Amino acid sequence: EVQLVESGGGLVQPGGSLRFSCAASGFTFSNYWMSWVRQAPGKGLEWVANIKQDASEKYYVDSVKGRFTISRDNAKNSLYLEMDSLRAEDTAVYYCVRDWHHYDTLTRQYYYYMDVWGKGTTVTVSS
Amino acid sequence: EIVMTQSPATLSVSPGERATLSCRASQSVSSNLAWYQQKPGQAPRLLIFGASTRATGIPARFSGSGSGTEFTLTISSLQSEDFAVYYCQQYNRWPRTFGQGTKVEIK
Numbered sequence: 001e002v003q004l005v006e007s008g009g010g011l012v013q014p015g016g017s018l019r020f021s022c023a024a025s026g027f028t029f030s031n032y033w034m035s036w037v038r039q040a041p042g043k044g045l046e047w048v049a050n051i052k053q054d055a056s057e058k059y060y061v062d063s064v065k066g067r068f069t070i071s072r073d074n075a076k077n078s079l080y081l082e083m084d085s086l087r088a089e090d091t092a093v094y095y096c097v098r099d100w101h102h103y104d105t106l107t108r109q110y111y112y113y114m115d116v117w118g119k120g121t122t123v124t125v126s127s
Numbered sequence: 128e129i130v131m132t133q134s135p136a137t138l139s140v141s142p143g144e145r146a147t148l149s150c151r152a153s154q155s156v157s158s159n160l161a162w163y164q165q166k167p168g169q170a171p172r173l174l175i176f177g178a179s180t181r182a183t184g185i186p187a188r189f190s191g192s193g194s195g196t197e198f199t200l201t202i203s204s205l206q207s208e209d210f211a212v213y214y215c216q217q218y219n220r221w222p223r224t225f226g227q228g229t230k231v232e233i234k
Contacts, residue, residue, distance in 0.1 A: 045163075045171065045214055045225040061222055095170055102177060104157075113161040113218045115182065117170040 002026035002116050004096045009121030016086050020121050022079040022096030030054075030074040033099035033112060036081050038092035039120075046092075049081065050099060050112075064090075086125045093120040129153050129217050133226035139234040146202040148229045150215035155195045159219035162191055162200045165228075166211045174213075175200065205231070 008020025022034075035050035049060045049070040058070050069082040079096055096118040101110040130153040140146045150160070158178040163171040173182040175191035178198060188203040202209055210233055215226040 044227045045216075047223045047225075059221065111159045111218050112223075113159075113173070113176045113216070114163075114171075114223075115173050115176070117172065119170050 002098075004098065004116060004118030006094065006096050006118045006121035009094065009123045011124045011126065012086055013127050014087060014125055016125070017082070017084045018086065018123060019080060019082045020094065020123075021081075022118055024077045024079065024096075024098070027098070027116075029072075029077040033101075034070075034072060034079045035097040035099055035114060036070060036079075037095045037097050037114065037117075038090075039095070040089070040092045043092075048094070051079070083123070086123075088125050091123060091125045093122050095120045128222055129156060129220055129224050131215055131217055131224050131226035133213075133215055133229045135229060136227070137230045137232060139232050140205050141234045142207060143204050144234075146205055146209075146231055148200040148202075148213055148231070150193075150198040150200070150226050152196045152198075152217055156217040156219035158194045159217060160191075160193070160198050161216045161218060162189075163214045163216065164209075164211045165214065171214065202231070 003025045005023045012018050036048040038048050039045050051058045051070045067085045071080045097114045098116040099112045100115040101112045103110050132151045134149045160178045162175040164174050165171040174185050179191045190201045192199050212228045212230045214228045
């Protein structure tokens with residue numbers, strides 16, 4: 001069974017740091033781009049960051065650039081998100097997500113959607 | 128970034144009835160559009176990708192259509208387990224962006 005299990009969320013003070021992880025199983029982790037998506041309380045979904053299979057490419061939403069770092073360890077089938085300089089607006093459930101794609105022969109590009117989601121881990125930034 | 132707008136915000140439907148959800152993109156996203164279902168306290172689940180292709184295990188009562196800027200998710204006969212929030216997402220351009228969601232509730 002394909003599974004993503006997040007761990008490491010919690011309560012942290014504004015300006016603090018937190019690192020959490022996602023354990024992948026049931027598929028060849030090293031073959032996939034991976035993402036983090038968050039959802040603030042009572043709000044919609046926001047893509048946060050993603051990382052290529054070999055970690056050679058990483059992308060972030062503007063609001064977290066310079067504060068968050070996505071990484072992975074393919075030997076451990078694990079994805080990570082390190083968050084620094086946390087703000088109240090970073091309070092959310094953070095989901096670990098597997099990216100899959102289809103290839104458009106017309107544009108000769110890959111297009112990535114999110115096909116498997118973890119249950120999420122909660123981060124609360126509050127004093 | 129591409130802004131995705133879903134309507135209506137809430138849809139009240141009786142079990143067995145048809146539900147039609149709309150999603151509009153601020154610019155063309157071709158057919159690079161996905162739909163997700165989220166039940167309370169659960170993670171989102173992929174329903175549709177490529178605007179109209181059902182993901183593995185998704186019942187045939189769910190169908191997607193559209194291209195460019197206008198998209199529709201149709202649930203042909205609502206079952207009790209279908210009452211949830213539905214999000215559309217474009218993945219044509221980075222950053223990938225979501226709509227604000229449509230809540231399908233029991234009438």
